[in-house]
Amino acid sequence: MRLSILQPHPHTHRCRYPIKQWPRMDASFHRRKDKVVVIMGATGSGKSRLSIDLATLFPTSEIINSDKMQVYRGLDITTNKIPTAQRHGVPHHLLGDVDTDHYGEFSPADFRHRAADLIADITRRKNLPIVVGGSNSFVHALLVQNFDPHSHSNVFQQQQQEEALISSELRYRCCFLWVDIAFPVLSQYLRDRVDDMLDSGMVDELAQFFDPDAARRTGFGIRKAIGVPEFDRFFNKYPPSMGQGGDDPLRERAYEEAVKAIKDNTCELAERQIGKIERLKRAGWDLRRIDATEAFRMVLTSGSSNGSGVWERQVLEPSVKIVKRFLME
Incomplete structure (x- = not known):
């Protein structure tokens, strides 16, 4: 069974519910902190598809990958990099850019520096940065106002006073979309x-x-x-x-x-990632949960071609409404 629900729909802008494409953001986009859309979720939860769907509907969006394995060059199948043909022309950054042999380990601090430069450039051009990936250590490092690479590099491994180490003071104005799936279905x-x-x-x-x-x-x-x-x-x-x-x-x-x-190991990774996201929410991050369970259950029970309508109604449509309100604020 070819599980194609994660492939962005080639005609997302023609989906059945009424929606228009949103224009370039004007100068109000730059009031106070830069705005960033952040799509989070466990591995395999449809983050890449949602990012492409949203970028298709909100022109001038650019995607910054925050998956710590996908930043590296090579092993495109093994690391589940979204193929070029499925990106529909949406610019992607930090996706297969880092050469392990020459660079070595790409740390959360490295990601904070590189991704911040990208956000600054994208917003300077009045485009919308969409950060997408399952590596919550990367997302935490990028977004918190004050980041100490020594004390914060293993923030999710701390066993005591865990939320005390996770700040809710962020350096961007963030719209968080958490794509969640009931674990038995995701597994x-x-x-x-x-x-x-x-x-x-x-x-x-x-x-x-x-x-x-x-x-x-x-x-x-x-x-x-x-x-x-x-x-x-x-x-x-x-x-x-x-x-x-x-x-x-x-x-x-x-x-x-x-x-x-x-x-x-993949299922165990997904379980750990969900636990980290829940810790971020308990620490005060304003995560908007989007339940994709039924779309994935439909794929598993009825085949890959039958999940698209449910995805549009239960995942894409509420996500679009959330992002629209965020951009209009």
């Missing part, structure tokens, strides 16, 4: 999505990326992406140079273990 979707990624060539991509020397070192940069360590273990036993290996039951079992580990 099943993520497991099915891994199968879809495998069908799209993920193993071949990882085989070309495999480096036995790098695999024995502690992962950094893009090597932390889910899929890399799981298949590094597989390729260490069965190097890509060996080919498919025929009907080797031990090889097949090792392959199945790698796939299961990817699915389990």
Whole structure:
């Protein structure tokens, strides 16, 4: 089953409910702090689709990726980068821009610096910056007024007085859209999505990326992406140079273990991300929750072509209303 609900609709501006495209923002956009739309949610929750849908309806929008694995160059299938053809001409920034081999680890402090420069440039041109991604440490680092890279770099790992370390004083005027899905539905979707990624060539991509020397070192940069360590273990036993290996039951079992580990680790990542978002909300961040459960349930039960209408009614339409009010303030 091809899970295409996450693909932006090629004719979003022709959706069934009445909506017009919104013009360039005038000088009032720059009163006080710059305005930024921030789309948050667990991995696989439809953030990329929503960002493209909104950017299509609000012309001159530009997207800044805040997924810490997608900032790195390479492994486009494994890291779920939205393909160029599905971006519909919307400018994307920090998506596959960082070379791990030359740059090393791209930290929250690095993201704060680079993304802030992008926001300043985008707003200077009177365009709308849309920050999109599941890495809440990046989002926190970018948005808080006062950020200490030493005490705040692991803010979500603190066990005591957790909300005390998360400031609600932000340096931008933010419109937060939190795309949320009931976890049992999201978990099943993520497991099915891994199968879809495998069908799209993920193993071949990882085989070309495999480096036995790098695999024995502690992962950094893009090597932390889910899929890399799981298949590094597989390729260490069965190097890509060996080919498919025929009907080797031990090889097949090792392959199945790698796939299961990817699915389990992806679901665990999603659960951690949801927990971090809930912590931000408890700390006073004004997160507007958008429930995408029914759209995803429709995909899982009825096929990929049947979720679009529900997505438009329950996800896109309320998101558009929220962003419209935000821009009119």
